[in-house]
Amino acid sequence: MDMAETEEHGVDAILANGKPRKVGIAGLGLIGGSFAKSYSEAGCTVYGWNRTESTLAAAINERSVSAKLDETNIGECDCILVALYPQVTIDWVTQMAPYIEPGTLVIDCGGVKRVICEPLFELAEQHGFVFMGGHPMAGTQYSGFRYAKFDLYAGEPFVLVPPAIYDPRIIQAAELALAPCGFGTFSVTTPEKHDELIAYTSQLAHVVSSAFIKSPTALKHRGFSAGSYKDLTRVAEMNAAMWTELFLDNADNLTTEIDRVICELERYRDAITDGDSEHLQELLQAGTDAKAKADGRWPDRSRSS
Structure with a gap:
């Protein structure tokens, strides 16, 4: 591997390698936990954060997560998925923004987009990382890590919500970053239409x-x-x-x-x-x-x- 390849990070690394090398996941409930299991199954290094430490411990114990996601390792992640409640998503990304490397792809997986995307598009621009709204159109009536499945997303749609003005490469990078999860289709829309x-x-x-x-x-x-x-x-x-x-x-x-x-x-x-x-x-x-x-x-x- 040459020097240029070793310096690639985030969107550039995903495009070069076809998938993220290291993934950060904030929130290890049904949605985030299923992401963790999908990525670990695909051989990616997964760092995870969860408000309840016992859930994080369970995810580490079963090797869905390699280690806790924090300020010391978030900069290693090519892609970060945030599967938290809307306001907690805003608060968590805002808190971690100074530690996220420029070029990193950050995708939220919440159920609404306007309230999340408006402040985080602006925050991402300030710190140099790429923020995109996202919504995996899959789930069950149950919640929590205990119900997470590595194949929850197999064949299901994923909605991407990029900023109003964006580099088309970030759509390709997002699809590649999410490929280990097996989504069947991707659609692109605005926060308002979503x-x-x-x-x-x-x-x-x-x-x-x-x-x-x-x-x-x-x-x-x-x-x-x-x-x-x-x-x-x-x-x-x-x-x-x-x-x-x-x-x-x-x-x-x-x-x-x-x-x-x-x-x-x-x-x-x-x-x-x-x-x-x-x-x-x-x-x-x-x-x-x-x-x-x-x-x-x-x-x-x-x-x-």
């Missing part, structure tokens, strides 16, 4: 699931429930503290989506109350058509009708 879409695809689903399971009838579901019940209630058991912060950080988009659902539910309720079979059938058919259109099957359905 939060608008995620309010519908993720946050609204959690709100509806949480509201649905509160019916007293839920206590009597055994023997009378199947796939539809399981699908609608799967995410009702959630990390309340984390989702509260995510919902409030995206309140404008989320309340818009909640209002739309309330409006639709009122239409169904009125049609059923009025015994209006024609209108009820129209509403149900409109839902069927909307599902087909959302899945990209609208042209086929149009031809067959």
Whole structure:
């Protein structure tokens, strides 16, 4: 290896080597823990940080993490993934910024982007590292390192949120840096568009699931429930503290989506109350058509009708 190669770091090193040599991961819950397991499985050196020391000890004990991520070794990392709550993400990156080497690729993995990206784009520019918002579109209804899996991200989408003006190489570097995790697709968007879409695809689903399971009838579901019940209630058991912060950080988009659902539910309720079979059938058919259109099957359905 020549001198130029030994001096490469961060984005340049990732592009040269095809993957990061050393990875830092802040937050070792389901998301961060799964990243740690993926990278260690791929042969990368992984440094980890977690608020709860016992979780970090468990990750080191099972060799998903090589050592604690701190001020003494964060400068060695080509890529740093931050899987913390939004405000903790901002605070942690701000605290560690003076120790992050210029050119290092830092990606947050939180569920909202506007509140995180605005201050950290500016911070990264001040310190010379590359910050990019990110969102792995994968997970389970469970949280914590105990549920982390090395293949959690296999075939799943990842959303990249770069600064408004950026070097296209950082997108390539991010995809290479994340390649050991096995993501299936990557998309690039803005913080505003991310939060608008995620309010519908993720946050609204959690709100509806949480509201649905509160019916007293839920206590009597055994023997009378199947796939539809399981699908609608799967995410009702959630990390309340984390989702509260995510919902409030995206309140404008989320309340818009909640209002739309309330409006639709009122239409169904009125049609059923009025015994209006024609209108009820129209509403149900409109839902069927909307599902087909959302899945990209609208042209086929149009031809067959």
